[in-house]
Amino acid sequence: MHLRSDLNPPSVPPPHSTARLDERPGLPLCYAVLMSQPNSNPDPAPPSGEAPKVVMTSLERLRHSTAHVLATAVTTLWPDAQLAAGPPVEQGFYYDMQLAHRITPEDFPKIEAEMAKVIAAKQPFVRKVVSRDEAMALGNAGRLGSQTDRAEASKFKLDILNRIAPDAVISLYQNGEFIDLCEGVHVSDTSKIGAFKLTHLSSSYYLGDEKNPQLQRVYGTAFASKKQLDEHFAALEEAKRRDHRKLGAELHLFQVDARVGSGLPVLLPKGAIIRRELERMIEEKLFDFGYHPVYSPHIGSVDLYRTSGHYPFYAESMYDTLKIEEREFLLKPMNCPMHIQAYASELRSYRDLPQRYAEFGTVYRKEQSGELNGLVRVRGFTQDDGHIFCTPEQLEDEFRGCLRMIQEVMNLFGFNTKCRISLRDKVKEGKYVGSDEDWARAESVIRKVVEDLKLEHTVGLGEAAFYGPKLDFMAYDCLNRSWQIATIQVDFGLPQRFELEYTGSDGAKHTPVMIHRAVFGSIERFMGLVIEHFAGSFPVWLAPEQVRVMTITEEQIPYAEALMAELKKLRVRAKLESGRDKIGAKIRDAQLDKVPYMVVIGAKEAEADKVALRSRKAGDEGTLPRTDFLARLAEEIRTRAL
RNA sequence: GCCGGAUUAGCUCAGCGGUAGAGCAACGGUUUCGUAAACCGUAGGUCGCGGGUUCGAAUCCCGCAUCCGGCUCCA
Numbered sequence: 001m002h003l004r005s006d007l008n009p010p011s012v013p014p015p016h017s018t019a020r021l022d023e024r025p026g027l028p029l030c031y032a033v034l035m036s037q038p039n040s041n042p043d044p045a046p047p048s049g050e051a052p053k054v055v056m057t058s059l060e061r062l063r064h065s066t067a068h069v070l071a072t073a074v075t076t077l078w079p080d081a082q083l084a085a086g087p088p089v090e091q092g093f094y095y096d097m098q099l100a101h102r103i104t105p106e107d108f109p110k111i112e113a114e115m116a117k118v119i120a121a122k123q124p125f126v127r128k129v130v131s132r133d134e135a136m137a138l139g140n141a142g143r144l145g146s147q148t149d150r151a152e153a154s155k156f157k158l159d160i161l162n163r164i165a166p167d168a169v170i171s172l173y174q175n176g177e178f179i180d181l182c183e184g185v186h187v188s189d190t191s192k193i194g195a196f197k198l199t200h201l202s203s204s205y206y207l208g209d210e211k212n213p214q215l216q217r218v219y220g221t222a223f224a225s226k227k228q229l230d231e232h233f234a235a236l237e238e239a240k241r242r243d244h245r246k247l248g249a250e251l252h253l254f255q256v257d258a259r260v261g262s263g264l265p266v267l268l269p270k271g272a273i274i275r276r277e278l279e280r281m282i283e284e285k286l287f288d289f290g291y292h293p294v295y296s297p298h299i300g301s302v303d304l305y306r307t308s309g310h311y312p313f314y315a316e317s318m319y320d321t322l323k324i325e326e327r328e329f330l331l332k333p334m335n336c337p338m339h340i341q342a343y344a345s346e347l348r349s350y351r352d353l354p355q356r357y358a359e360f361g362t363v364y365r366k367e368q369s370g371e372l373n374g375l376v377r378v379r380g381f382t383q384d385d386g387h388i389f390c391t392p393e394q395l396e397d398e399f400r401g402c403l404r405m406i407q408e409v410m411n412l413f414g415f416n417t418k419c420r421i422s423l424r425d426k427v428k429e430g431k432y433v434g435s436d437e438d439w440a441r442a443e444s445v446i447r448k449v450v451e452d453l454k455l456e457h458t459v460g461l462g463e464a465a466f467y468g469p470k471l472d473f474m475a476y477d478c479l480n481r482s483w484q485i486a487t488i489q490v491d492f493g494l495p496q497r498f499e500l501e502y503t504g505s506d507g508a509k510h511t512p513v514m515i516h517r518a519v520f521g522s523i524e525r526f527m528g529l530v531i532e533h534f535a536g537s538f539p540v541w542l543a544p545e546q547v548r549v550m551t552i553t554e555e556q557i558p559y560a561e562a563l564m565a566e567l568k569k570l571r572v573r574a575k576l577e578s579g580r581d582k583i584g585a586k587i588r589d590a591q592l593d594k595v596p597y598m599v600v601i602g603a604k605e606a607e608a609d610k611v612a613l614r615s616r617k618a619g620d621e622g623t624l625p626r627t628d629f630l631a632r633l634a635e636e637i638r639t640r641a642l
Numbered sequence: 643g644c645c646g647g648a649u650u651a652g653c654u655c656a657g658c659g660g661u662a663g664a665g666c667a668a669c670g671g672u673u674u675c676g677u678a679a680a681c682c683g684u685a686g687g688u689c690g691c692g693g694g695u696u697c698g699a700a701u702c703c704c705g706c707a708u709c710c711g712g713c714u715c716c717a
Contacts, residue, residue, distance in 0.1 A: 202712030203645030368643050553674045588678035
């Protein structure tokens with residue numbers, strides 16, 4: 001399980017529901033597009049013949065058209081290019097293509113110059129509805145996604161054509177000599193594209209399938225005006241400033257060092273404080289919600305995971321087994337089988353249920369090197385994992401309890417998470433275990449609770465765990481990439497596989513139901529997202545250094561030290577700065593270290609038993625009695641105020 | 643893992659075929675000062691690692707490592 005939160009700087013467009021896409025993941029993307037999108041309301045498509053059905057915002061439309069302009073430029077420069085898909089995406093657009101020339105960033109000016117010509121030519125986008133046969137004929141002549149007939153057929157376009165529903169309307173869009181198989185929608189002509197820029201390159205697999213050919217993907221972005229384009233890049237720069245990897249180094253929170261290993265972060269003292277505070281907060285919630293803490297080891301018999309089904313389901317992302325006296329052990333990839341053993345440690349009666357177990361369980365997974373990312377995607381991480389064993393009758397209430405706990409925690413941070421019901425995709429045979437009835441029962445509980453609470457959500461087909469459906473919560477990083485954080489998973493399967501039982505009021509043996517749940521998901525990931533959410537300016541309860549006391553001259557050191565002693569008694573993390581720097585310099589240092597409260601002690605304060613308070617947020621707050629300050633501070637920490 | 647890019651002092655970066663540079667930080671000294679930078683000085687780098695080309699490589703070429711952006715994966 002993995003999760004993200006809403007940390008967007010105001011200037012970056014907020015994430016947006018991807019419900020349409022999620023609901024129909026089987027669709028071959030492109031042909032047209034359908035994706036998420038920034039801004040506002042969809043504009044109606046311009047009327048032209050049989051109007052396209054695609055719904056797009058004006059910005060998406062502009063970007064989709066820019067993707068066609070990119071394709072036009074590319075096919076001018078490299079007529080052999082085979083185009084695949086070119087949709088708008090959250091930050092701009094891309095076009096996937098296959099061509100002999102390897103495009104590099106050095107090619108961008110050349111391509112952009114060619115695009116500028118197309119835009120200057122004011123080429124109209126002309127929509128034409130054609131029969132399947134007409135489209136096939138053009139594809140076979142290499143004419144789709146190109147400017148001329150070619151020796152080689154338009155292979156990807158033909159493939160897409162074959163995937164389009166038999167009764168679908170097939171449309172082409174043409175600008176200049178460039179014709180593309182495309183569902184629409186487009187701006188009226190290329191001159192409507194105000195400002196654009198190619199941004200980066202990557203590769204992609206055709207239709208997103210690893211088994212398909214690898215394509216070159218060119219990304220760009222476009223806006224109606226140069227001003228908006230500039231603002232977009234300025235906002236991106238701003239967003240990068242809150243990158244947890246950058247802040248992690250600047251604020252000495254953590255380090256990922258090759259000498260330890262990729263994806264294996266070491267939390268430095270200041271980062272460790274944040275993690276401890278997060279854990280303490282969760283521990284209080286666990287107590288409130290009636291959980292029993294348990295502890296389990298870092299390795300366990302591979303048989304445990306054979307029984308659960310994790311092995312060999314995920315064998316390729318587990319580390320190799322360790323052999324100890326002829327028995328095989330796994331570096332723990334999941335905590336649940338161990339918690340299951342805790343449940344099975346004694347006979348259970350229905351009177352004992354629900355049993356709720358929780359642990360900060362560290363697990364290790366062989367993540368692909370290209371996926372590693374600071375604290376948010378690592379190879380060893382700690383789940384704030386919990387497992388609830390209950391009767392089927394208790395399931396719904398327990399599920400609600402999990403949801404409430406997640407909401408309480410998210411509210412503490414002001415996180416704005418997105419919620420997704422993750423279901424299995426029945427097409428993917430062999431990816432799941434358990435009976436259809438159990439899957440249906442589990443899904444209905446999730447849907448019922450989500451609907452009762454009117455929780456805004458999307459549906460992710462194929463996102464379920466192999467043993468059951470789940471409700472996942474996503475948060476967003478500084479670049480608006482989504483990460484899974486909290487999750488609640490309903491599982492009828494594992495209790496059966498492990499033959500768990502409880503004695504019912506009827507005296508007969510029954511199988512309990514399990515809920516797997518996590519609030520942070522991965523503590524490391526959550527920390528990374530918290531860092532970005534607050535841009536390193538943590539609320540007092542989380543701040544590694546909560547108060548910095550600074551003196552104007554040496555005269556005030558005794559008073560300042562007495563204050564430090566009091567702070568220590570209150571378990572406030574404070575540091576005394578009594579050096580010979582000017583107060584301006586001391587304040588600047590504290591401000592750069594993002595210390596929430598700065599206390600300035602000069603002769604006047606020492607004399608009157610007061611403190612001159614400066615907050616990171618509001619600046620100089622004037623003087624107040626020492627005791628008032630201490631009371632305010634303690635209260636803010638106790639309530640975990642934002 | 644795949645495609646592309648990057649890697650120069652603790653940090654941010656300049657240098658791009660001819661003896662390694664700046665600012666900040668660090669360290670030493672001077673300054674006792676009221677809300678975001680006092681002054682002077684010192685030290686600090688086998689230019690990611692390994693090979694190659696060259697009279698000569700931080701600069702060019704080839705491998706590898708790590709990081710960054712995507713892709714794929716994500717119990």
